[in-house]
Every structure is written in C-alpha cells, then in structure tokens.
Amino acid sequence: MRTIPSPDAEQRPRGLAAQALPEQGRFVKEGPSRARIAELAGNSPLLRIDGLVAGYGKMEVLHGIDLQVGAGQSLCLIGPNGAGKSTVLHSIYGFTNIMAGSVTVNGRDITRLDPNEKLRNARIAYILQDNSVFPDMTVEENLWMGGFLMESPAHAKGAAEKVFEHYPRLKERRRQRAGTLSGGERRMLEIARALVMEPQILLVDEPSIGLEPRYIGMVFEVLEDLQRQGKTIVMVEQNAKKGLQFSDIGYVLVSGEIAMAGTGDDLLRDPEVGRLFLGA
Amino acid sequence: MTPILEVQGVTKAFGGVIANDNISLTVPKGSIVGLMGPNGSGKTTLFNSIVGYHPVDRGSITFEGREISRLRVPEIARLGLLRTFQQTRIYGMMSCLENMQISVPDTRDGLRTMFSKVPPAVTQQAEGLLEFVGLYAKRHLRAGELSFGQRKLLELAMALMHEPKLLLLDEPTAGINPVLINSLIDRLKRINADLGVTLFVIEHNIRVIMKLAEHVYCLTHGQLLADGPPDEIQTDQRVIDAYLGA
Amino acid sequence: GGPASPKVEGDTIILGAAVSLTGKYSTNGKNTQDGYELGVKRINEMGGVRVGGKYYKIKVIYYDDESTPARGAQLAERLINQDGVKFMLGPYSSGLTKAIAPVTEKYRIPMVEGNGADRALFTQGYKYMFAVLSTSDQYLREAMNLAAEQAQKQGKDPKTLKVAMAFENDPFSMDVRDGVLEDVKRLGMKIVIDDKLPPEINDMAATLTKVKAVKPDILVVSGHARGATMAVRQVSDMKVDVPMLAVTHCDSAKVAETLGKAAEYALCASQWDRSLSYKDRWFGMAEEYAKVFEKEFRYDPPYQAAESTAALLVFVDAFERAGSFDIEKVREAIAATDLMTFYGPVKFDATGKNIAKPMVLYQVQDGKYKVVAPTKWAAAKLIHPIPPWSKR
Amino acid sequence: MLFFLLMVDNLSLLFNAPILSAQLLVDGILIGAIFALVAYGMALVWGVMDIINIAQGEFVMLGGYVTFFLAAAGVHPLYTVPAAAAALYILGWALYRTVVFRVVDKDMFISILATFGISIVLQQLANELFEADVRTAESGLGSLFFADGLIVVSQIKVVAFICALVLGATLFLFLKHSRLGRAIRATAQNARAARIMGVNTDRVFATTFALNAAICGAAGSLVVMTWLVHPYLGLAYTLRAFMIVTVAGLGNMASVILASLGLGAAENFAGFVLGTEYQAAFVFSLLVAILVWRNALLSRQRKYLK
Amino acid sequence: MTDTTRNVLLYALIGLTGLLAPSLAPAFRIQMALLWMMILFALTWDLGGGQMGYNSFGNVLFFGIGCYAPAVVQRELFFAVEGQPQATGDLATISPAFNYFNGFALGLTLAVIIAVAVAAGLGSGILGLRGQYFAICTLGVGVAAGEIASGWDYIGAGSGMVAPIFPGHPSQAALFFYYLFFVLAVICFFTLKRLYASRFGLAINAIRDDEDKAEAMGVHTTRYKAIAWCVSAFFLALAGGAFGHLNNFIDREVAFPGITFGVWMVLMAILGGKGTLWGPVIGATIFHVTQELFWTYLLGWQRVALGVLIVVIVVFFPLGIMGWLREQWPEKFGETVDLEARAAPVSLGEGR
Numbered sequence A: 001m002r003t004i005p006s007p008d009a010e011q012r013p014r015g016l017a018a019q020a021l022p023e024q025g026r027f028v029k030e031g032p033s034r035a036r037i038a039e040l041a042g043n044s045p046l047l048r049i050d051g052l053v054a055g056y057g058k059m060e061v062l063h064g065i066d067l068q069v070g071a072g073q074s075l076c077l078i079g080p081n082g083a084g085k086s087t088v089l090h091s092i093y094g095f096t097n098i099m100a101g102s103v104t105v106n107g108r109d110i111t112r113l114d115p116n117e118k119l120r121n122a123r124i125a126y127i128l129q130d131n132s133v134f135p136d137m138t139v140e141e142n143l144w145m146g147g148f149l150m151e152s153p154a155h156a157k158g159a160a161e162k163v164f165e166h167y168p169r170l171k172e173r174r175r176q177r178a179g180t181l182s183g184g185e186r187r188m189l190e191i192a193r194a195l196v197m198e199p200q201i202l203l204v205d206e207p208s209i210g211l212e213p214r215y216i217g218m219v220f221e222v223l224e225d226l227q228r229q230g231k232t233i234v235m236v237e238q239n240a241k242k243g244l245q246f247s248d249i250g251y252v253l254v255s256g257e258i259a260m261a262g263t264g265d266d267l268l269r270d271p272e273v274g275r276l277f278l279g280a
Numbered sequence B: 001m002t003p004i005l006e007v008q009g010v011t012k013a014f015g016g017v018i019a020n021d022n023i024s025l026t027v028p029k030g031s032i033v034g035l036m037g038p039n040g041s042g043k044t045t046l047f048n049s050i051v052g053y054h055p056v057d058r059g060s061i062t063f064e065g066r067e068i069s070r071l072r073v074p075e076i077a078r079l080g081l082l083r084t085f086q087q088t089r090i091y092g093m094m095s096c097l098e099n100m101q102i103s104v105p106d107t108r109d110g111l112r113t114m115f116s117k118v119p120p121a122v123t124q125q126a127e128g129l130l131e132f133v134g135l136y137a138k139r140h141l142r143a144g145e146l147s148f149g150q151r152k153l154l155e156l157a158m159a160l161m162h163e164p165k166l167l168l169l170d171e172p173t174a175g176i177n178p179v180l181i182n183s184l185i186d187r188l189k190r191i192n193a194d195l196g197v198t199l200f201v202i203e204h205n206i207r208v209i210m211k212l213a214e215h216v217y218c219l220t221h222g223q224l225l226a227d228g229p230p231d232e233i234q235t236d237q238r239v240i241d242a243y244l245g246a
Numbered sequence C: 001g002g003p004a005s006p007k008v009e010g011d012t013i014i015l016g017a018a019v020s021l022t023g024k025y026s027t028n029g030k031n032t033q034d035g036y037e038l039g040v041k042r043i044n045e046m047g048g049v050r051v052g053g054k055y056y057k058i059k060v061i062y063y064d065d066e067s068t069p070a071r072g073a074q075l076a077e078r079l080i081n082q083d084g085v086k087f088m089l090g091p092y093s094s095g096l097t098k099a100i101a102p103v104t105e106k107y108r109i110p111m112v113e114g115n116g117a118d119r120a121l122f123t124q125g126y127k128y129m130f131a132v133l134s135t136s137d138q139y140l141r142e143a144m145n146l147a148a149e150q151a152q153k154q155g156k157d158p159k160t161l162k163v164a165m166a167f168e169n170d171p172f173s174m175d176v177r178d179g180v181l182e183d184v185k186r187l188g189m190k191i192v193i194d195d196k197l198p199p200e201i202n203d204m205a206a207t208l209t210k211v212k213a214v215k216p217d218i219l220v221v222s223g224h225a226r227g228a229t230m231a232v233r234q235v236s237d238m239k240v241d242v243p244m245l246a247v248t249h250c251d252s253a254k255v256a257e258t259l260g261k262a263a264e265y266a267l268c269a270s271q272w273d274r275s276l277s278y279k280d281r282w283f284g285m286a287e288e289y290a291k292v293f294e295k296e297f298r299y300d301p302p303y304q305a306a307e308s309t310a311a312l313l314v315f316v317d318a319f320e321r322a323g324s325f326d327i328e329k330v331r332e333a334i335a336a337t338d339l340m341t342f343y344g345p346v347k348f349d350a351t352g353k354n355i356a357k358p359m360v361l362y363q364v365q366d367g368k369y370k371v372v373a374p375t376k377w378a379a380a381k382l383i384h385p386i387p388p389w390s391k392r
Numbered sequence D: 001m002l003f004f005l006l007m008v009d010n011l012s013l014l015f016n017a018p019i020l021s022a023q024l025l026v027d028g029i030l031i032g033a034i035f036a037l038v039a040y041g042m043a044l045v046w047g048v049m050d051i052i053n054i055a056q057g058e059f060v061m062l063g064g065y066v067t068f069f070l071a072a073a074g075v076h077p078l079y080t081v082p083a084a085a086a087a088l089y090i091l092g093w094a095l096y097r098t099v100v101f102r103v104v105d106k107d108m109f110i111s112i113l114a115t116f117g118i119s120i121v122l123q124q125l126a127n128e129l130f131e132a133d134v135r136t137a138e139s140g141l142g143s144l145f146f147a148d149g150l151i152v153v154s155q156i157k158v159v160a161f162i163c164a165l166v167l168g169a170t171l172f173l174f175l176k177h178s179r180l181g182r183a184i185r186a187t188a189q190n191a192r193a194a195r196i197m198g199v200n201t202d203r204v205f206a207t208t209f210a211l212n213a214a215i216c217g218a219a220g221s222l223v224v225m226t227w228l229v230h231p232y233l234g235l236a237y238t239l240r241a242f243m244i245v246t247v248a249g250l251g252n253m254a255s256v257i258l259a260s261l262g263l264g265a266a267e268n269f270a271g272f273v274l275g276t277e278y279q280a281a282f283v284f285s286l287l288v289a290i291l292v293w294r295n296a297l298l299s300r301q302r303k304y305l306k
Numbered sequence E: 001m002t003d004t005t006r007n008v009l010l011y012a013l014i015g016l017t018g019l020l021a022p023s024l025a026p027a028f029r030i031q032m033a034l035l036w037m038m039i040l041f042a043l044t045w046d047l048g049g050g051q052m053g054y055n056s057f058g059n060v061l062f063f064g065i066g067c068y069a070p071a072v073v074q075r076e077l078f079f080a081v082e083g084q085p086q087a088t089g090d091l092a093t094i095s096p097a098f099n100y101f102n103g104f105a106l107g108l109t110l111a112v113i114i115a116v117a118v119a120a121g122l123g124s125g126i127l128g129l130r131g132q133y134f135a136i137c138t139l140g141v142g143v144a145a146g147e148i149a150s151g152w153d154y155i156g157a158g159s160g161m162v163a164p165i166f167p168g169h170p171s172q173a174a175l176f177f178y179y180l181f182f183v184l185a186v187i188c189f190f191t192l193k194r195l196y197a198s199r200f201g202l203a204i205n206a207i208r209d210d211e212d213k214a215e216a217m218g219v220h221t222t223r224y225k226a227i228a229w230c231v232s233a234f235f236l237a238l239a240g241g242a243f244g245h246l247n248n249f250i251d252r253e254v255a256f257p258g259i260t261f262g263v264w265m266v267l268m269a270i271l272g273g274k275g276t277l278w279g280p281v282i283g284a285t286i287f288h289v290t291q292e293l294f295w296t297y298l299l300g301w302q303r304v305a306l307g308v309l310i311v312v313i314v315v316f317f318p319l320g321i322m323g324w325l326r327e328q329w330p331e332k333f334g335e336t337v338d339l340e341a342r343a344a345p346v347s348l349g350e351g352r
C-alpha cells in the first residue's frame, strides 16, 4: 500500500487555494485601516473602491474591499488562488454582481457604468486573465479592434503600427489568425491590444502567465515605461515577487478581504508574507 | 532505462509556420522530463502531436514500443498517455467531485462498470486529491465557477486521479500561487516515485523545472536546441541566449 | 365516459365539432365553421328543431384541431368525454375525418360530415359516420370524361391522350388521384407524370418543367387551396401550355379573383354551385343560401361551407323524424335520410356516403366560375383546348 | 413499380433533352438565391449573437404580407421591397429590445426556444389578422425566353437573384471592412473582450438582429412576387436556412451563397427525377450523407467538423 | 435518512396520484395518458439533449417507427381491415381481444427492435458529428423518415393506415392506455434515475461539458453516446406504439410530428430545466396542462397564447424551472461550500 503521509502544515498548507490558512486568517482580522490605505495612495486617489461587496449570481466573493491608488502609481494584488483578485478587477469593470460599495475614478462614481463605456468614459483598459483574443481575426485586426474607439479606422491603424514596433514577434505574424497563436503569443497580443488606446488606468490580470522569462522581463519593462508616462496600473500577479518589486503599493487579498496593505517593498521584506504568500 | 515515449524525427507545419522541425527525443520510463523553450517554439504543438490532436507531417512516435502516430485521441488516452491543456479544460457544469470521479480510467469498462455507481473508494480518493489542491471545500460547486488558478489545479487533480503511465503537463504552474507550487512539485515527485507515473512537463518557470526535472529538452523555432540535466541546461550559453536571457 | 343522455341544456341541443382554425387547412376550416354557424343561426331563427312536440335551439361546441390528425382525435375524445357531446359534425379534410371517425365509432356517436371525401372512409365498416358530399374520387372524373369527349369530337382517339398528375400527398388528394387513375384505365389513356406534392410545398417548378417537356393533353392538380393557387400561378409564370388544366379547390382559393388572367380557362371541380337549382325549406334556392351567407360572412360561399351547412341540416331532419334525441334512433333516422337541400339531394348508402348528389365542374371564363359540366347544369360552353400562352 | 418506371423515364428525359437540365438548373439557382438571403441573415445572427433564429421564416412571411397589402393598396410591388425591409427592420429591433436581449447571453437552446415562441406568435397572429388564405402579388414583370421558349425565366426571379448577390456582397464588404462590421465580428468571437475594447455589444446585437429581419423582409417581398405567401410559409425557409448555414459554416458568406444555390438546384433536380414527394427526403438524406462523409474524412486526419 | 423518507413519501404520493387519477377524473383519462407520454418525451429528449449535450430534433423518428410497427403487425397477422375495400363488417366482431393484445404486444416488441437497431445503425454515423451538425442531421433524418413513410404504399403512404379499434368499451380503452403510459413513464423515469447515478451519467455529462476533454481523458465517448441514443429510441418506440393504437389513425403527421411533439419534447425539457432528472417531468406537466387549458378557453388564439407563454417563461426562467430553483437555492441542490470539513487522508492506488 502506497500511502501518502499527511504532510505537516509547515510543508504543505491545507486548502490553501480555497480559503485562508488559520495563519492567513489572522491577517484578515487585522486588515489595514482606511487611513493606511489612503496614506499609501498619497491621500489623493485616482481610482478608489469603497466597501465593495460583489460576487457572481447569488454568491458573494468580495466582502467589503477598500482600495485606493493615486495617479501614476502602481498597485499589485497578491493572494492565494480563488481569493478574489480577478473579481476585484472584474468588479471595477462591471462584470460582476455588485451588491454594495462604489468604484470612483477622479471622484466620479463609475460603479454602474456599462463595461463598454469604461474605456471611453473612464479611460480604463483591462487585460483579462483568460483568453480574450478574437480568434478568427488576424493579429492585425485584433490590434485594430484595440483602437475601436478612435475617431477613424485610419487612426486605429496608425496606432496599431506604433504598437507593432514594440512587438516584432507579433509583427511577423500580423496576417496570421489569432486563434493559431501559441499561448505566449496570445498573451502578448492581449497586452499590446490594451495599449492601443493609451488608457489612463490599466487593469492587468497576471500579465506574465505563459510568457517565457525574457518576455516577462519585457512586459514589466513595458509596464514601467507606461507608469513613467503617468499611467496608473492595477495588477494581479502570482509571480508575487516580481509584482511587488515592480509596484508602489501591494495588497494581500485573502478570502475576499484585504488582509494586508503596504508598499511593495515592505511586503516583500515581511517574512510572514514571504512564508505564506511568496513561497520563499 | 527503457524509454516509455520515443519521438523520432517529428515534423509538423501549419501552412508556412514549421512548428516542429525534425524533433527527436525520448522520455525514459519512470522519469520526469522537462520541456522548455521560448513562446511559439512548438512545445504545445509537440504535445498535440503526441496525444493525437493532429496528424504529424513526418516522423514516428512510439509509446511503450507501440507506434501511436496514427491513433486517435481516445485510443491513445486509453493506452495510459494523458495530457493537461495549456488553456485549461474542465467539465464546467459538473461539480468538482464529479469531475474527479469521471476521471478514473475507462479501460476496464465492461457493461457492468459502465452502469455501476461510483465506488466509495474512488470518491474517497477524489476527495483526498481535492483536499490536496485546496478544493475540498468546493467539491460540490460547479467546476465552471472556479477561479482561473483553481481550474488549473482541478485539471491537474483530474490527471492525477487517472494515474496514467505517462502524463504530459502543459505549464501546470502558470497562474498558481507560489506557495502551492512548492507543494505541487512535491506531490508530483511523490506521484512519480510512488506510482511510477512518468512525467513530461512544459514549463516556463525555471525554478519549477530545476526542482522537478531530471532531464530537460529545450526547443527554439521548432527545433531541438539542447538537452541535458537541468543545471547543465541552465548554464548552457545557447539556452541562455535563446531563452533565459541574461 | 360522460353523461349517458344526449347533451341538452334547457331547450338547447349541443353538437360538437373539431375544425381547423389554424394550420394548413385553416382557410377551409374557417369555411366549415362558417357553414355550421350559418345553419345554426338559420334554424334557431326559424324557431329551432321540433322534437317530441317541443322546439329546441341548436348550439355547436368547437375546438381547433390545428389541421393535425392526432389533435383531431384527441379533441373528439374530449368533446365526447368531457363535454358530453353525443352528436358530432365533421372536421375539415379527409385526413382529419379519418382520425376522428374511429373515435366516434368507438363511442357510437353519430357524426354527419361534409368535408371528408376519401373513399377509404367508407370501407371501414363505420356505422355512425355519414357524409353528405360526393366521394373524392368523383372530383376530377368529370374532367377526364370531358377530355375524352373533346378528343372524340376532334376525331382523336381518347387512348392517345397523355395525362399529367400532381396531387398533394394527403388522404383526400390521393383518393382524387385514385379516381383519375380508374378513369385513365377505363378510357385507355396514358399517364406521363405522377407527382405527389408534399403538404408543405411552396414551389411546383420541378413538376411543371416536366410538364413542359412531356407536353401532356391534360394536367390535373389537387392540393387544397394552396395547391390550386400554386398550380395556376406557376403554370402562367412558366408559360406551360396544356390543352386542359383541371384543379380542385380553386373556388375556395379564389384563383379567379386573385390571379386574374392567369386563372383563365382552368377547370375547377366543385361539390356545389350557387347557380344550381336545388331548393329546401330552410334556405330556399342555392342562390338564396349564397346571398344569406355573403351577407353574414362577407365572402362568396365556397362549396365547403355549403356542405357543412348541409351536414347540419341532415341532423335537423333526422332529429325531427326520430322525434327524440335517443342516439340509436337518431342514427337510424340519419341512415334513412332522403332529403332535398339547397345543396342537393342527400341519401346515404349502407357505408354512409351520399349517393344522390353529382359533382359539377367549372371553367374560369372572363374571371367568373361558369359551370360547364355536367351538361344538365351547364351555364356556359367549355372552351377547349386552352389557347397557348403565346396567343393570349 | 410505376414509380421506378417514371423515374427512369424522367432520367432519360433529362438525357435526351439537356435543355431541361438548363431550365431546372436556372430555376433552382434562382430559387436558391432567395434561400441565400434568408440564410445570410441566419448565419449573421447565429455567428454574432450565438442565436439560431427560428422565427426567420416568419420574418419572410411578414415581409411577404407587407408587399401584398401595399400592392393591394395600389403600390407597385417592386417598390415595396425596401418598405418590407424597413418594416421588418423595425420589427426586428423591437423584438430585440423586448425579448431577444434577455436571452442573448444565455445558452443557445434558450434562444432557440425564445425565437420559437416568437415564431408561433407571429405565425398565429398572421393567421388571425390576415386570414389563412394563400396570397400572391403580381410584379407584372413577365418572363424571359431562351432557346426558342424552351427555357422560361420569370424576371422577378432574376431580380431576386440580383438582389441576393448584391446584398450578399454588400454584407460581406460591410462585415470585412467597416468599423461596425468589425465590431460585429469581434462580438461574435468574444463578446466580453469586445466590451473591453469599448464595443457596445448590446447595440451591435440589436443592429444585427434588425438587419437580419430586414434581409428576410426583403426576401419575403420577393417570395410573394414569385410564388405565394400564407401564414404557415415560414417553416420551409427556416429549415432550409438552417440547413444551408450548417453546411456552409458561419463565417463564410461565399459558401453560404454556394450552398444555397446548390440546394436550390438539388431540390429541383430531385423533384424532377424522383417526383416532388421525395424531394425533401432526398435533399435531407443528401445533407446527412454529406455531413457524415465529410466528418469521416476529417476523422482520418484526427479532426471533426466544427 | 430524512432525505430518503422525504423522497419515498414524494414518490409514493406521485405514484398514488398516478394510480388513482383515472378513477378521480374519468373524463380526463386520455389527456392524462398523454401527460405521461409528454413526460416520457421530455425525459428521453433530455437524456440526449440535456444530459449529453446532443440536441436532437429527430427523436420523432423512433416514435414514428413505434407508431407504424404494431399497426402493421396487427394488419398482417390479425386484422385485415385497413386499406382493403372488401373487408367490411362489424368491427366489434373482427377485433377479438385476444388477437388485439397479442398483436399489440408483438408489435411493440418489433417496434423496439427496429427502433433500437435503427438508432444503433444511424448512431454510428451521425453521433460522430458534433453540435449543430448533429442537430441538423437528426432533423434531416426525422424529416426524411416522414417523407419516406408518406410515399411508402405498404404502410398506407399519404392515405395513412388504421390500427384496430380497442376490443371493449371506450372507457376501458382509455383506462388501458392510461396505465400503459403511466407505467412506461414511471419505468423510464427510474431507469434514467438509475443511469444518471452511475458512471454512465457522469460520462454523458462529461461529453456535454467538453467532449474533447473527455476523449483526451480516455472516456469511451462513442460507446456512451450510442447507448444513450438507443435508450431514447427504446422508450420512444414504446410510446409511439401505444400512441398509434390509442389514436387508431396513423399517417405521416401522426407518426412523425416533427413540429409538434418533436419540438415540444425540447420545449418541455428546457422549460423544466434541462440536464436535470425532475426538470423534464415538471416542464412536461406544466406545458401539457397549460396547453390543454389554452385549447379549451382560448379557442383559435391558443397558439398565440402558447407562444407568448413560451417567450415569457424563457425570458424569466431562462434556465428552466429547476435551473431557476437551483440558482435561488444552490445549497438545496448540494452546491455547498463547507470550509471546515476535511477529507480523510488519501491512499493512492487504492481507489478502485
């Protein structure tokens, strides 16, 4: 009989993906105060979430989230699988069932804005976690779709050309159907597409999924570049070390609640965070 | 060591793109072999060729000494060669537990097993595995309601449930929490050691591949660039240039 | 099953009918219902039916069978079981009648019908079903005879005549076809086309192309109202030249009115016509019936309506002669019917069909339906052969 | 027995008089053009909204009635084609806003059910309001004669054919190159991603559905001028459109046209040789055979039809 | 335990109602018999369409075979009534009960054999098709079968054929067919219940959710699909046989009612909630009862009302009634999250 011995908690935390560890739960109880959150955002938030309760259908996933990020700042959400990180981004964009709370940009309430108005009216772009290319369109057409809101198709095409310059690999494949791209190529296309409209706020859900090491570096360079141009970035990243290194602010999300908030570097240095969330 | 899988001169082109160019490699029985390479270098394509998703243009693929390059997907799967998908695939409307229960192999499917209820032992094992990937609490939820990473974990658990002879994993840790990755590696190693499941793993995460694999193949532009033990590969200049970066 | 005695509420005797208010037969189903309703109205206005010294009004319960046989059978069950109806009026079409007759027979409920003409109805040994109309094989026989006659007049042997047939694949039209086949055999003619039109057909181009190719002397078509419209319209569109075109249902399809010149010279089989000199005590002459009907429903009564009214009259007559609503007595009275109506004579043989009334044949001339056969009733002379399209 | 004799006769007739084949082919292709219109619309709605519109045939029927009533009121039937299209566009829009928008993101079968409900309602309302009489409208265009009058082509069918081609080409160019067209395609492939790009998918859906209804309305207008119209006409068109779209696939307008014309011709030949009673049976059996055969071929390449 | 008791009570209640219904409302026997038939329709359609994701529009094919086969057997063996102009006479005397039931039983057996054979034969070809290709093929098969039946003289072609009349009083006939349909529906229900509880149920669900994945996991998809299809054919053939004899008159429209029964099957299953065991039962009941009410009270407008009803239901209960309930109270359907619970330690390799 080949029995797998029950591993000790040190080595293999139980039910990590689904719920908080007992230790993680401790964080939740001591979740950051509003003041701390505001302070991290320099007390002048561009994007702000207050008391957000949201979920899918009847199921409540987020239980009162506060989040603030200032203009030109970057924020990284980390946490176990299923903690609700993607749900936060979904909620900002309006893909979830929002039961309470509000999302504001520049003081303007956008909670009830339709998803398709977010880019036009709030200049928020979103890179989804799961596959979102238009598979039966060519790479080129996918990029043109990125510029759908521009005044004319010619504008969109021009903008797409500019983006192509940064992504030679996509350029090589510009007439290939997007559905036939490899996993990493798709990811690149999705990222590139979100940049066409030059958004003010960028929501990025795990940009590095499926990317080769060199490209991960490259993606973070691109993001850095964007931030330098004054864009605000909210990111989810499982590659938490990279994410926190990059970000000004880091939040730890556990079981639909903010467990910790701090500057990226603070969190990186915190040994508890390291042990429980970075897998160090 | 006897090879369980032998790929010989496999070539696969899509129109102009040659995704696999004359690739030959072997996976020894009972080992853990890694496959890495830049995006679009043809890793997933190779997996697809092996498990029968499309016909190969040229070359031969043998599994336990048996030519399988002409067989169809379910036939190959029933030989004990299983794969997970890079773009995760689970049975969305079924509960997680049911997803696990149906993943028990079909090989001994007489009419009787077909119509019999799921044995308690199977359920127990399914629950155990779910517990391991942290989905036990959600075992009665529909799999379609899981988060991205949870789906990935479920798919992996399903593959483990099957206990195949050879398991091809396509980026099993992409999008998985780092803490969990550690124990996954652990678990995969144990499965390999205790149950003799041979593993063939695509990974971009260097840390994972270094910890896991005994032997690594590296592809670029559809061609085999290098192969060897992990530490050798990690320091191979060609691999660094083509893939790892400085 | 329901109450043992016939359904009489106060001084009203209740009859039941399933008719096609929706579905493919709904035009003719409506005609049928209107026919019944006119009869009911007239009888009730005249005081009702006198049975056993007392006057009873008449009422009919209707259901919509949606032109589907299965529904028809269920509705008959419902009328008999739930509504307690003991006397039934027929539905529209042979198919529906075929579906309902086994039910009425099973429950021994007398049914008088005016719209099921397929001969197969009368070979089942049904004892409770009576039909006031001529059987469907009769519809186009007159046309075949005319064709033979005309051939002889021109000094041709009728045996040289080529016949093209296009019949809807339903019980009624199939029996029309059988009638034609029998005559073709009798007269020694040759069949060159034998197409069966599926009920949902909307286009006859394939058949008509064949007609153009084989140049028959007679083209016979039967397919209820839709078949008539389609045939007449497409023969004209495709400029198909045939010396004789004979169709059923063209009066209820109003081909002369709606298709104008295209309908000219078409022969139409009819059970009845307003110009006939039949007469009864309820409506008077056929023409008077037609006028009352027009006034009530604002359209020319097609024969389907007249038949239906006649079916009701048969019941009225039988009730009065039986002097009771006893089912068996009424059945016997119906079987012994020998009645003259505005619609024509009614007398049933042992199988329940009316053997007393002949069919008539119209020809569309100058946009009007003119009776051209049988000679006894003819109001106009047959124009034969039909001039080719190039000369029209 | 008689059946087989006649069938052999029919075949030899075709061999002896090839001109008949020409007539059948021409007729079939012209009929096919009408199918093509209806099928386009279906493919569009199916592809973009993931809805199989069962009320397709009812739109055709209503378009026919628009023409019929306008013609009865004295308008020349040919001028009523745009009117029918416009009327149906409005109806399509209204239906989307009241019913279809609620089911558009649901399982495909839900939408089948909803549009089936709509189709019954439209059909029965037509039966109640317009009566079940069979109606036609006379275009007054007459016919063209070829080969000494052996081939007759009614001009209205030619008009229908040209309409179908022009509409098809326009639609193709529109989808391929216009902004809205690209938005429609993007929505079809990944609605959520399209929304993120700022596409108002709801409006795209409404437009698509209304556009489809308009196309069907135009087709119906042509139908009543060529053949006839009655409340129960719809099913035949829905079925054929469904068939065409399945064979031709969703994305490809050219193959929709080809399949439609092919279907028209196949029906005509089958009707001629086998008799109309086996026309439908033949066409449907052929369909099954083609699909099974194609699938079998693909399965050798480890693929299947999709 | 409480759950089981509740279930047993529920079944007992329904069973009892089913058994007593014909005596409680004798006038409605036929309608109630048809209710059971509708339930059977919805259940068998759901087996393919709901549970397996193979949406068939051609299930009437098996129903049609079922209609015709016993009628043909009756005609050939015992009752020379149909289509023979010479065979007149008293129906009561040429329909002795013994022959009637013998012929009927024989006919049903034949119907089942043919239907299952046809299902197996056709299945090998068209079950390889997916999605809409499968749907259109089944539609094609259903239509073609109807057309062929209406051209085939042996079974009466377009004129149809007549099954012998039930030997005995009509009310007995109604009773007989009522119980026949009742028993059929009950057997069908429990058969499916048992099937869904087994590996078979999981397998066809997996095929529905992602057939590629199921294949890749080595599930014998072809075998499961064929079996599901044959089970549908089996029950539909029996239903058809009973209906043909109940209706007496059989023609293409009765036997291959593609746009009535054929569509209703789908409607009822979806209305109740496809992919569930009870959904089709509930859907069929609601559909049948409302339909009958509309027929009675909305003469001529009943189809309009039906259409509106369908639209309204679909708009407000897009997941069907069971689906809606499940969404409202997921926990009642076992969709629970128990954060505290933990599984027993696993022992690999001991699972089976």
Ligand SMILES: Nc1ncnc2c1ncn2[C@@H]1O[C@H](COP(=O)(O)OP(=O)(O)OP(=O)(O)O)[C@@H](O)[C@H]1O
Residues within 6 Å of the ligand: A056, A059, A061, A079, A080, A081, A082, A083, A084, A085, A086, A087, A088, A129, B144, B145, B146, B147, B148, B149, B150, B175
């Ligand atoms: N469509 C859905 N319907 C119902 N529940 C959902 C749905 N999507 C996600 N959930 C649930 O919401 C919770 C949070 O999901 P979310 O996708 O936000 O997680 P996450 O933190 O992004 O995880 P991951 O790292 O795996 O992507 C999960 O427990 C999941 O089960």
Ligand SMILES: Nc1ncnc2c1ncn2[C@@H]1O[C@H](COP(=O)(O)OP(=O)(O)OP(=O)(O)O)[C@@H](O)[C@H]1O
Residues within 6 Å of the ligand: A180, A181, A182, A183, A184, A185, A210, B014, B015, B017, B018, B019, B037, B038, B039, B040, B041, B042, B043, B044, B045, B046, B086
């Ligand atoms: N069906 C197809 N048609 C055309 N080209 C294809 C097709 N499938 C894959 N390709 C191309 O083949 C190349 C190899 O793709 P593959 O998916 O095997 O890459 P990969 O090594 O798995 O990359 P990644 O790490 O990004 O997943 C890519 O350039 C891709 O664009």
Ligand SMILES: [Mg+2]
Residues within 6 Å of the ligand: A085, A086, A087, A129, A205, B147, B148, B149
């Ligand atoms: Mg996520």
Ligand SMILES: [Mg+2]
Residues within 6 Å of the ligand: A182, A183, A184, B043, B044, B045, B086
């Ligand atoms: Mg890959």
